Amino acid sequence: MATRTPRDSPRVRTRATTGDDLDLFVTTVHQAFGAFPETPADSPGRWWSALELDRGILAHTTSEPTEPTGPADHGEPADHGGRPVGTTASYTFDLTLPGPQHPTPDTGPENPLPTISVAGVTSVGVLPTHRRQGVLTAMMRHQLTDLRERGEPLAVLLASEATIYGRFGYGPATHTTQITVPRHRNALAAPRAHTLVPPTPESRETKADNGTVEIVHRDTCGDILETLYDQYRRHQPGALSRPHHWWARRAGRPPISCAPRYIALHRDHTGTPDGYASYTLDQGTLTVDETITTTTSALTALHHFTLNHDLTQQTVLKHVPRNHPLRTQLSDTRAAQVTNDTDWLWVRILDIPRALTTRGWGSTDADLVLDVHDPFLHEHTRHHLHTHNGHATCEPTDRDPDLTLDIRDLGSLYLSGTTPSTLIHAGHIHPHHPEAAALADAVFDTGQPPHCLHWF
Numbered sequence: 001m002a003t004r005t006p007r008d009s010p011r012v013r014t015r016a017t018t019g020d021d022l023d024l025f026v027t028t029v030h031q032a033f034g035a036f037p038e039t040p041a042d043s044p045g046r047w048w049s050a051l052e053l054d055r056g057i058l059a060h061t062t063s064e065p066t067e068p069t070g071p072a073d074h075g076e077p078a079d080h081g082g083r084p085v086g087t088t089a090s091y092t093f094d095l096t097l098p099g100p101q102h103p104t105p106d107t108g109p110e111n112p113l114p115t116i117s118v119a120g121v122t123s124v125g126v127l128p129t130h131r132r133q134g135v136l137t138a139m140m141r142h143q144l145t146d147l148r149e150r151g152e153p154l155a156v157l158l159a160s161e162a163t164i165y166g167r168f169g170y171g172p173a174t175h176t177t178q179i180t181v182p183r184h185r186n187a188l189a190a191p192r193a194h195t196l197v198p199p200t201p202e203s204r205e206t207k208a209d210n211g212t213v214e215i216v217h218r219d220t221c222g223d224i225l226e227t228l229y230d231q232y233r234r235h236q237p238g239a240l241s242r243p244h245h246w247w248a249r250r251a252g253r254p255p256i257s258c259a260p261r262y263i264a265l266h267r268d269h270t271g272t273p274d275g276y277a278s279y280t281l282d283q284g285t286l287t288v289d290e291t292i293t294t295t296t297s298a299l300t301a302l303h304h305f306t307l308n309h310d311l312t313q314q315t316v317l318k319h320v321p322r323n324h325p326l327r328t329q330l331s332d333t334r335a336a337q338v339t340n341d342t343d344w345l346w347v348r349i350l351d352i353p354r355a356l357t358t359r360g361w362g363s364t365d366a367d368l369v370l371d372v373h374d375p376f377l378h379e380h381t382r383h384h385l386h387t388h389n390g391h392a393t394c395e396p397t398d399r400d401p402d403l404t405l406d407i408r409d410l411g412s413l414y415l416s417g418t419t420p421s422t423l424i425h426a427g428h429i430h431p432h433h434p435e436a437a438a439l440a441d442a443v444f445d446t447g448q449p450p451h452c453l454h455w456f
């Protein structure tokens with residue numbers, strides 16, 4: 001598909017990539033970021049080894065006669081020697097969604113949460129010589145139009161800067177932080193729950209960790225990490241799947257990539273792996289890339305391990321949620337220094353009814369009318385959301401709205417990482433009556449905070 005975008009940028013032409021474009025794509029995106037690609041370009045271990053080139057876009061400028069480009073025209077050569085000046089691509093992932101707050105019998109809490117297919121937008125770059133001339137705008141329009149044509153309901157991305165993507169309909173939907181614990185303040189409090197309820201076989205299981213922690217080199221346990229991550233992400237709203245070819249090609253960042261790492265692997269009392277922490281130790285700082293667990297006892301055991309390693313002055317846990325349990329597990333609850341609190345996954349909804357009916361909802365049965373403006377795609381739609389037992393129907397309507405909002409704000413609400421009342425108080429969402437904020441909060445809240453730690 002090739003798209004001319006005269007409205008946004010008369011001199012930009014965008015085209016879909018093919019498998020033959022890998023070198024061109026990799027070279028161009030590195031130039032945009034001021035970086036140098038490692039060679040050879042097609043070997044495993046590079047982040048771009050997971051690129052899906054049937055989903056990429058290259059932007060070219062053209063020297064064809066055009067209309068004046070206005071103030072953004074800085075007199076750059078129109079035709080960059082035929083070479084591309086901009087890139088973007090998207091991966092195919094599954095995104096785990098909030099489930100119903102009161103699950104129906106066939107979707108009990110032990111069962112996986114709903115998931116939805118998403119386009120993970122990546123490698124967005126424009127050459128420094130061609131910025132602020134509408135190249136990104138042209139690529140975003142091509143990409144969102146193409147994803148719509150493919151029937152994809154949602155796009156997600158990690159934004160290099162928070163000021164770029166709102167105009168294209170993306171809203172920040174999950175957040176992440178980093179926790180640093182000094183070695184001398186690392187004591188964990190004894191869990192209190194078992195002192196409050198009569199012991200049962202199950203509670204004895206969680207009270208005392210009967211499992212083991214083993215240190216494994218990353219190169220020898222990829223299959224185990226892949227399996228554990230997949231189990232974890234199906235129960236964590238906001239988490240993305242990591243397709244098998246990422247692990248096979250060692251794409252992305254540690255612990256998927258080839259970067260050397262040790263893995264603290266936890267096994268339960270039967271010897272079954274139920275969690276891992278990927279880490280490095282350098283100059284007294286033990287840095288944990290990620291701790292992935294499927295049980296509470298594995299999480300606690302791995303906290304004991306990573307906080308008590310010899311030859312450390314501090315432990316740093318990267319990419320943890322704001323409500324991470326470690327902060328309350330520490331005896332000294334002020335010991336956790338929380339830094340790098342920032343947005344992580346941004347959500348762009350392309351198919352509102354499908355997006356809203358796939359996720360689960362709060363226990364309040366309700367009717368909520370959402371009046372949604374999508375300025376970038378020139379759309380204005382109104383939706384009647386009817387929730388019952390944690391599930392929803394979503395139909396077009398001309399009823400009076402409860403809320404009027406921008407598509408970017410619906411993206412921020414989608415995973416329930418931000419409440420409607422927060423965006424109402426911020427002045428971004430308009431409530432049409434005094435009860436609208438409380439009603440919307442109750443409908444969106446499922447009590448399952450989202451978190452995403454996958455880098456792409």
Ligand SMILES: CC(=O)SCCNC(=O)CCNC(=O)[C@H](O)C(C)(C)COP(=O)(O)OP(=O)(O)OC[C@H]1O[C@@H](n2cnc3c(N)ncnc32)[C@H](O)[C@@H]1OP(=O)(O)O
Binds near residue numbers: 121135
């Ligand atoms: C998912 C990811 O890959 S995130 C990575 C994003 N890429 C980077 O950070 C690499 C370095 N930066 C770049 O390559 C470019 O500056 C880009 C891609 C961010 C922007 O590309 P451009 O072609 O310059 O954007 P374009 O000209 O279409 O600008 C569209 C609008 O966004 C605004 N804009 C673009 N970049 C920025 C920015 N970094 N900060 C604030 N506003 C921006 C422009 O001012 C313009 O606003 P307007 O519509 O009000 O006039």
